[in-house]
Amino acid sequence: MTIEPSRPLVPQWAAPISVRIGNGHSELIHGPDEALYYFRHRWPLTDSLALDTARRRCLEARGFDIPCETAKDAVIAAAIEAKILA
Structure with a gap:
């Protein structure tokens, strides 16, 4: 009998992305x-x-169709474009 490792129910990145929207923290x-x-x-x-790509990648990562970190890279690119990467 082989026990397979369980996947998280909600995919998460290894390290979060920091953004700053407006004058907030x-x-x-x-x-x-x-x-x-x-x-x-x-x-x-x-x-x-970049935003359209990030949306698609996040939906794909939610379904475990692509690696979560691939979606993260797309979100970082969208944040850079929007000038909110902190």
Whole structure:
């Protein structure tokens, strides 16, 4: 009998991404679910190629179709474009 390691129910990144939106304090995004929330409710840009790519990658990572860190790289690129990477 082989016991397979369990996957987390919600994918998380090894280290969070720090963003600063507006004049507020730095905030941490821990994984694709949180990133998708930020994209919908807090992100300063609403239409960009990097943002569209990050959204797709986060949805793929949520379904464990791609490595979570691949989605993280896309979110970092979108944060750089939006000038909110802290």
